Amino acid sequence: MPFWSKDLWDAKGKHCYVTGGSSGLGLALATILASRGAHVSIVARGQQRLEEAVKQIEACTCAWIINHFSADLRTAAGANAALDAISEAHGGRSPDALFLCAGVATPRFFVESTQDDLTKGMDLGYWTEAWTAWAVTRRMVEQGRKGKIVFIASTLGYMSFLGWSSYSPARHAVRGLADTLRSELLLYDIAVHLFCPNTMSTPGYVEENRTKPHITSIIEEGDSPVTPQQAAIALLQGVADGHTHISGDMITELFRAATRGSAPSHNFIYDCCLDAIAFIATPVWRSMTDSKIRAHRSEHDRYLREQGIRK
Numbered sequence: 065m066p067f068w069s070k071d072l073w074d075a076k077g078k079h080c081y082v083t084g085g086s087s088g089l090g091l092a093l094a095t096i097l098a099s100r101g102a103h104v105s106i107v108a109r110g111q112q113r114l115e116e117a118v119k120q121i122e123a124c125t126c127a128w129i130i131n132h133f134s135a136d137l138r139t140a141a142g143a144n145a146a147l148d149a150i151s152e153a154h155g156g157r158s159p160d161a162l163f164l165c166a167g168v169a170t171p172r173f174f175v176e177s178t179q180d181d182l183t184k185g186m187d188l189g190y191w192t193e194a195w196t197a198w199a200v201t202r203r204m205v206e207q208g209r210k211g212k213i214v215f216i217a218s219t220l221g222y223m224s225f226l227g228w229s230s231y232s233p234a235r236h237a238v239r240g241l242a243d244t245l246r247s248e249l250l251l252y253d254i255a256v257h258l259f260c261p262n263t264m265s266t267p268g269y270v271e272e273n274r275t276k277p278h279i280t281s282i283i284e285e286g287d288s289p290v291t292p293q294q295a296a297i298a299l300l301q302g303v304a305d306g307h308t309h310i311s312g313d314m315i316t317e318l319f320r321a322a323t324r325g326s327a328p329s330h331n332f333i334y335d336c337c338l339d340a341i342a343f344i345a346t347p348v349w350r351s352m353t354d355s356k357i358r359a360h361r362s363e364h365d366r367y368l369r370e371q372g373i374r375k
């Protein structure tokens with residue numbers, strides 16, 4: 065860290081609750097937090113991956129409390145049950161910091177999606193974060209404790225394109241909630257951050273590529289995947305720098321600055337430069353992308369007929 069910047073948050077001794085801590089970004093983050101001296105609790109649905117993750121996290125620390133609990137966080141009841149369970153080892157106290165990494169993306173064409181696909185998109189991309197944020201905030205406020213909440217959205221929380229109709233709306237909703245709570249939770253001295261990662265090479269990424277339309281993968285070629293460890297380090301650096309919106313790559317930085325809304329900026333001059341670059345580069349990229357999509361029409365027509373969607 066350069067000498068002029070001040071580290072605004074230290075994980076040492078804090079109880080950090082990481083949802084989705086059994087895989088990908090959540091696991092990388094839980095491991096780094098434990099190695100920095102935090103007590104870590106992880107929650108996800110699958111018991112086996114949770115147990116393997118605990119072993120991996122414990123290998124990085126010897127003295128701290130590492131907790132895990134299996135729950136589906138799509139509902140308020142699931143979020144409350146998980147919070148009760150992970151707070152037990154801490155005398156019922158709310159965690160000091162919450163990292164909302166649980167989430168699933170399932171890209172596909174809008175016309176192929178069922179009611180279940182689109183509803184699941186919102187459940188797994190928005191409610192898994194919103195209910196846990198709600199449960200933890202209420203617990204912090206009841207107990208009069210300060211804390212920190214870090215939401216995870218995506219580059220697709222700032223922009224979107226073909227294939228992401230079940231996921232990008234949920235990521236924009238997470239951004240809306242984070243911006244609302246950054247303001248409202250000033251009442252309680254609870255800090256709110258939003259991390260928008262670009263593509264990360266995780267088990268979730270391998271899974272989403274099974275349903276991803278080929279044309280979506282072609283559009284994404286402009287984005288180079290980062291490892292979940294690189295993303296977790298960028299997230300923690302943003303938190304240490306006191307940034308409200310955090311990203312780990314230049315493309316997302318451009319969209320962050322260009323779609324800042326009412327969120328605090330990092331550095332006025334730097335953000336103005338990014339905004340000016342995005343103002344020129346985004347229409348160029350969009351026009352190239354639109355051409356690729358138009359050129360894909362005949363291949364898509366064949367696909368729709370094969371699937372029996374177009375008669």
Ligand SMILES: NC(=O)C1=CN([C@@H]2O[C@H](COP(=O)(O)OP(=O)(O)OC[C@H]3O[C@@H](n4cnc5c(N)ncnc54)[C@H](OP(=O)(O)O)[C@@H]3O)[C@@H](O)[C@H]2O)C=CC1
Nearest residue numbers: 084086087088089108109110137166167218263264266268
């Ligand atoms: N990978 C990428 O390219 C990007 C991912 N993101 C977002 O970052 C977050 C992490 O992604 P990534 O690490 O790739 O994902 P992974 O699929 O590798 O990990 C997701 C984690 O969330 C858990 N989880 C999923 N659904 C639920 C649920 N309903 N209740 C509780 N736990 C759940 C999973 O465990 P289990 O299934 O056992 O419940 C797993 O631990 C997600 O929100 C994702 O959308 C954002 C930008 C890019």
Ligand SMILES: CCCCCCCCCCCCCCCC(=O)[C@@H](N)CO
Nearest residue numbers: 169218219262263286287318345346349
């Ligand atoms: C300013 C002009 C330059 C624009 C270049 C844009 C290139 C495409 C960016 C695609 C980013 C997609 C990230 C998706 C991550 C994600 O959330 C999923 N993997 C879900 O897990």
